[in-house]
Amino acid sequence: xxxxxxxxxxxxxxxxxxxxxxxxxxxxxxxxxxxxxxxxxxxxxxxxxxxxxxxxxxxxxxxxxxxxxxxxxxxxxxxxxxxxxxxxxxxxxxxxxxxxxxxxxxxxxxxxxxxxxxxxxxxxxxxxxxxxxxxxxxxxxxxxxxxxxxxxxxxxxxxxxxxxxxxxxxxxxxxxxxxxxxxxxxxxxxxxxxxxxxxxxxxxxxxxxxxxxxxxxxxxxxxxx
Amino acid sequence: xxxxxxxxxxxxxxxxxxxxxxxxxxxxxxxxxxxxxxxxxxxxxxxxxxxxxxxxxxxxxxxxxxxxxxxxxxxxxxxxxxxxxxxxxxxxxxxxxxxxxxxxxxxxxxxxxxxxxxxxxxxxxxxxxxxxxxxxxxxxxxxxxxxxxxxxxxxxxxxxxxxxxxxxxxxxxxxxxxxxxxxxxxxxxxxxxxxxxxxxxxxxxxxxxxxxxxxxxxxxxxxxxxxxxxxxxxxxxxxxxxxxxxxx
Numbered sequence: 001x002x003x004x005x006x007x008x009x010x011x012x013x014x015x016x017x018x019x020x021x022x023x024x025x026x027x028x029x030x031x032x033x034x035x036x037x038x039x040x041x042x043x044x045x046x047x048x049x050x051x052x053x054x055x056x057x058x059x060x061x062x063x064x065x066x067x068x069x070x071x072x073x074x075x076x077x078x079x080x081x082x083x084x085x086x087x088x089x090x091x092x093x094x095x096x097x098x099x100x101x102x103x104x105x106x107x108x109x110x111x112x113x114x115x116x117x118x119x120x121x122x123x124x125x126x127x128x129x130x131x132x133x134x135x136x137x138x139x140x141x142x143x144x145x146x147x148x149x150x151x152x153x154x155x156x157x158x159x160x161x162x163x164x165x166x167x168x169x170x171x172x173x174x175x176x177x178x179x180x181x182x183x184x185x186x187x188x189x190x191x192x193x194x195x196x197x198x199x200x201x202x203x204x205x206x207x208x209x210x211x212x213x214x215x216x217x218x219x220x221x222x223x224x225x
Numbered sequence: 226x227x228x229x230x231x232x233x234x235x236x237x238x239x240x241x242x243x244x245x246x247x248x249x250x251x252x253x254x255x256x257x258x259x260x261x262x263x264x265x266x267x268x269x270x271x272x273x274x275x276x277x278x279x280x281x282x283x284x285x286x287x288x289x290x291x292x293x294x295x296x297x298x299x300x301x302x303x304x305x306x307x308x309x310x311x312x313x314x315x316x317x318x319x320x321x322x323x324x325x326x327x328x329x330x331x332x333x334x335x336x337x338x339x340x341x342x343x344x345x346x347x348x349x350x351x352x353x354x355x356x357x358x359x360x361x362x363x364x365x366x367x368x369x370x371x372x373x374x375x376x377x378x379x380x381x382x383x384x385x386x387x388x389x390x391x392x393x394x395x396x397x398x399x400x401x402x403x404x405x406x407x408x409x410x411x412x413x414x415x416x417x418x419x420x421x422x423x424x425x426x427x428x429x430x431x432x433x434x435x436x437x438x439x440x441x442x443x444x445x446x447x448x449x450x451x452x453x454x455x456x457x458x459x460x461x462x463x464x465x466x467x468x469x470x471x472x473x
Contacts, residue, residue, distance in 0.1 A: 007469040011438035086396035089437030098297030102447035181441040187463025
C-alpha cells in the first residue's frame with residue numbers, strides 16, 4: 001500500500017477524515033444558518049427567497065453542493081465503520097463502569113447523536129431540498145421558487161417543529177464535542193490554543209443550533225410572517 | 226473495616242469468567258488495596274481454595290504492573306493513583322467493591338484479574354527507543370535543550386505503561402500510552418534522528434494489536450495514575466500527520 005493509502009486506513013488517518021469532513025460541515029452550517037437567518041428580516045421572505053434562488057442556481061454553489069454530499073457521506077460511513085471497529089476492541093464489557101466519573105456523556109455518545117442527526121437530515125432533505133430541486137416550489141413574482149412559503153407550510157405542523165427541535169438539540173451536543181475534537185485530531189490542540197478552541201467550540205455549538213431552533217419556532221408561533 | 230468483594234474469576238483466557246462474592250472483615254484502614262487482596266488470598270489458600278490472580282511488583286506506584294478495574298474505575302476511585310497506592314481508608318466501611326480486570330481485546334485475560342499487556346511491549350519494540358549509535362554517555366550539559374521542552378518530555382516520560390488509559394477508554398484506545406512514548410522522544414534532541422519512522426512504526430503496531438481509535442473523550446487523562454496529558458495525543462496526531470505527508 002502506498003503512503004497515502006496507509007495514512008487513510010490508519011486509526012489516526014481515519015479520524016483525520018472524520019475531523020476534516022466535520023469541519024467542512026461546520027463551515028457549511030455557518031453559510032446555511034446565515035442565509036436562513038434572513039427570514040428574521042421579516043419582509044415576507046423577499047430577501048430570503050432571493051438568497052435561496054442564488055444558492056440554488058449559481059453554478060459554483062451547485063458544484064460545491066456535490067462536494068458537501070460527498071463530505072456528509074464520508075463522515076457518516078467512516079463514523080459507523082469506526083464505531084464497529086471500536087466496539088470490537090472491547091469484546092467483554094465491564095459489569096460495573098463509572099464512565100461519568102472520567103468523561104462527558106455526549107463525548108461518548110457521538111454515534112447515537114450522529115444517528116439522530118442523520119434521521120433528522122433525511123426528513124429535512126425531504127422537506128426542503130427534494131422539493132426545491134425536484135418536485136418544485138410555488139413561484140415568486142419574478143419566477144423563482146418560493147422557499148419561504150414552503151417553510152411556513154412545513155413549520156405550521158406541530159410535530160414537525162418538535163422533530164426539528166430534537167434534530168438541532170442533537171446537533172448542539174454533537175458539535176459541543178465534535179468541534180474541539182476535530183482540532184485535537186489535527187494536532188492543533190496545544191496548551192497555547194486549547195482555551196481558544198474550547199471557547200470557540202462552545203460558542204459555535206450553542207449559537208448556531210439556537211438560531212436554527214428559532215426558525216421553526218418563530219414560524220410556528222407566527223412571530224415572523 | 227468490613228467489605229463485600231465481588232471479584233472477577235476466570236480460569237484462563239479461553240474460559241468464561243464471572244463475578245464471585247467474598248466477605249472480608251477486620252481490614253486495617255491503612256492497608257493498601259493489594260495488601261487487602263493478599264489477606265484475602267492467604268485465607269483462600271488456608272481454606273483450600275484457588276487464590277485470586279492479580280498483577281503487582283514494586284508496590285510503590287512506579288512499575289506499572291498493578292491494574293484492576295475497581296468499582297468501575299481503572300485503579301479505583303483515587304485520582305493520580307495506582308492500585309498499589311490506593312488505601313482501604315478510601316472506601317466506606319461495609320461497602321461492596323467490584324473488582325474486574327482491565328478489559329480490552331488487546332489485553333487478553335491470563336487469569337482472574339491478571340491481563341496480558343505485552344501488546345505495549347511490542348509497540349515499544351516497533352520504535353519506542355533510540356536506535357542510532359550514540360556512543361558513550363556524555364556530559365548532560367553538552368546537549369543543549371530548552372527547559373520547557375525538557376519539562377514536557379519528562380512529563381511524558383512519567384508514563385509507567387500500566388494500561389489504565391486503555392482500560393478506561395470506551396474504545397480501548399492506546400493513544401495516550403503511544404502519545405506519551407512518542408512525545409517523550411520527539412521533544413528531546415536524542416529522538417530526532419528517528420522521529421518520523423518512530424511514529425509511523427509505533428502507530429502501525431498499535432493498530433495491528435487491535436486497540437480501538439481515539440474519540441477524544443479524554444477518559445484516559447482523567448484515569449491516568451501519572452497525569453499524562455491529552456496534549457500528548459494532539460502531538461502524536463501532529464507527528465503522525467507530518468511524518469505521513471513529509472516529502473523526505
